[in-house]
Amino acid sequence: MSQVTLVVGAGAIGLLTSYKLAKAGLNVILLEAGATGQESSWAGGGIVSPLYPWRYSPAVTALAHWSQAFYPSFGEQLHQESGIDPEVHATGLYWLDLEDETDALSWAQALNRPLSSVSIDSVEAAVPSLRKNYFQHALYMPGVANIRNPRLLQSLRAALLKLPNVQLREQCPVTGFIHENHRITGVETAQGKVFSERVILAAGAWSGQLLATLGLKIPVKPMKGQMILFKCAADFLPVMVMTKERYAIPRRDGHILIGSTLEDVGFDKTTTSEAQTSLLNSAVELLPELANAQIIKHWAGLRPGSPEGIPYIGPVPEYEGLWLNCGHFRNGLVLAPASCQLLTELVLQQPTSIDPSPYTTAGRIEFC
Template sequence: TGLYWLDLDDEAAALAWAERESRPLRAVDISAAHDAVPVLGSGFSRAIYMADVANVRNPRLVKSLKAALLALPNVTIHEQCEVSGFVREGERVVGVQTPTGVINGDQIVLTAGAWSGDLLKTLNLTLPVEPVKGQMILYKCAADFLPSMVLAKGRYAIPRRDGHILIGSTLEHEGYDKTPTDIALQSLKASAIELLPALADAEVVGHWAGLRPGSPEGVPFIGRVPGFEGLWLNCGHYRNGLVLAPASCQLFADVMLGRAPIIDPAPYAPEGRI
């Protein structure tokens, strides 16, 4: 759908980055944003447009990922199966403990999102990954209501093809509590109406919360756990775990298999950060 980013504080820096990286991002007249998105609110004065930004419906993405994995030979998925700790032989991690018994592995990768730190604690390691709650709401409109994504003041509206409009999101430090709250509902509704005033007459059809794996500056941990053999991390992707998933998994596989990495792995290495 592309994305209109309204009244961005560091617009000059964004445009300079786009120029440097040859990315399709450009400043457009606010009237052009209104022409492209007639339902846009009137309280904005500047816009930049990113033509090639798309959106995915993450529950469907996970379903298709699961189907793709199950189509591969030698893949077994254990669902609803909580890992409670690691099995060690000295400094080597050789398996994980679950309610149905030990699962052994030559190599173990910890990808437990916001819960990764709790699991590493069982090895007396402190991983600075903590849950950051995010609430979203959903409207249902006509399929052509919103032709493009719009974003302002950290809040965004994302149109799905069937007319659902997703509004997100809050940033809250509430531990592992995922209960949706009325305060967030009112705040998200206010942002929605500021972005797209016609939503004042639309019904909220969904409201939920998730937990992001918050890490210092949002930089994920990708690589081997120092001090242990056979244990790896790919976690702490904070607000960008879907966007970063393909590249971080490619980088992870490169590092684990000793291949030439797609990018410099140093900023993501757990060594020195846990």
Template sequence: MTKQVVIVGGGVIGLLTAFNLAADVEQVVVCDKGALGQESSWAGGGIVSPLYPWRYSPAVTALAHWSQDFYPQLGERLFASTGVDPEVHTTGLYWLDLDDEAEALAWAAREGRPLSAVDVARAYAAVPVLGPGFERAIYMAGVANVRNPRLVKSLKAALQALPNVTLREHCEITGFSREGERICGVETVDGPIRADQVVLTAGAWSGDLLRPLGLELPVEPVKGQMILFKCAEDFLPSMVLAKGRYAIPRRDGHILVGSTLEHAGYDKTPTEAALASLKASAIELLPALAEATPVGHWAGLRPGSPEGVPYIGQVPGHEGLWLNCGHYRNGLVLAPASCRLFADLLLGRAPIIDPAPYAPGPRLL
């Protein structure tokens, strides 16, 4: 049995990695340079599907399908054990006026997913607040969204209840401890932490942390801004997406509208230009929002990676160092499958899916 695992990064990927390892590892330590789950895990929308799933590689599709099927039971398990409901909210999703609708339908037929073209009148009947002028719609039933801040709270509570898990917030990693070629722990501002295995789940910061080891991981921060409205609980019965922008209903009437895609380094400052753009998109999708004032506006940093395919597995030539990072726009979507696959690999179990597409070795620069 592995005695101690240190996980660097306390977002949903790091927390769920710890959750999946805890039963089979003597001690798990999760370190985060800030508060747990306050970066992209908090900032995202939480749609349990890639925005345009047919545009991704089979590697992303495989993780997404497994996660989508697993999310309801994960939500129920966390709620039952912690009393904090992650609110896995199944609403379905309408895509409107897609340029690549034929490709989307072909993908759905090939993958056996419940996505189909519908008469646009059906979309307007299902979502009466939808803006005018849309001509075509496709719909996928069963698509849910998860209330990501509550998912973070629920995972944190579940881990705090486990006697062999330690959560260390505001614990910045300054380097890795080495014995020859083996990584045997981490150096922190509070001193070293020894470990049999070290797992990097630090999102957009993962590449920076690896660079002192002579490793170039092509993961970079990609800024995304969102706005939030508060409406009646029944205002928006389904998620809708058009022209790259989406609206997501929460159960209590909050409506998330997002998001921008900006290469601005580590700057997380919300901008007036993005606010204006997002409000315009919100009103085009849902004209009644013209009378509503946003109750929130924020930015987060996605861990951008080539083709959005995460890195999951051990780093060759650096025994004891593992990656579970680089999920780009789909960290919340892919988290259950990514973290289960990761645990399978570290613990030597049969993997849930073929791990080859995510192996760090061939893809590290």
């Protein structure tokens, strides 16, 4: 069993890391504390773009651009392999009344991204459900997709389970690492010890807690986000819209997601009436007809917050055999394909598709 790669955490990052490593021929055991894909990856909106891409560092932009180009064909591939359609839904995205519109347009011009200023009249014509005579300015980027993240997670899980060199162990929380002379040889779990050649930590908001058992400290912490869901006619909202840090995301069947809050409250996933009221007000500000629609679901998830949202991807110099793929903050689904591709290339010692230096763990980890 020593020639096994252990992946800790079966969210989007852990699932896709396992998938890519297994496709490359490695034997993989994926360990999940609860059920697959039930934390941050499930709780997010699934927009295949950072919410405000021009506000991020080039490190985040590089991963996002690679992933955006990858998702459409990958969605089709997963559908064929698993029988479950992740529903990559390219609708485009409107940003309304941005304070930093000039910065956004400058960013788009510098990086040759298809972002442009459009008239409010054209937005109101394209989105009949939008509040009329209210917004003043708009930017539009065509081709921006959203992915139905619960279905993506189901599809990835099903595709993984068809691979002969993958084991998935759910309800198997990792409690610590097995190590000798700063060499990681496996993990301690609620079901006993599991030995491996390497361990890849992809445990989202819980990654910092697990690293602390080794005396290591990274600034990855939980940041709660709450969302609400409506069910409308399939043609109610044909495109994604954003204003004042809030967004409306249409699914193909008429479900409309409104999100999200950003709360620094530790590992508390409790939903609150205050957040629901705030989200409902944002929904009605954008789409007045939602005032008469029933909220059919309200939930919360814990994002893995990190400085500037730059993830940790690569080996941990302090412990041979330990690797990280964590700290993606609000952009785990957006950045997952590129992050997992990069990690796989590093593990296999292949040329990398993306410069790995911004994501290195060296110099970004402290001893407790």
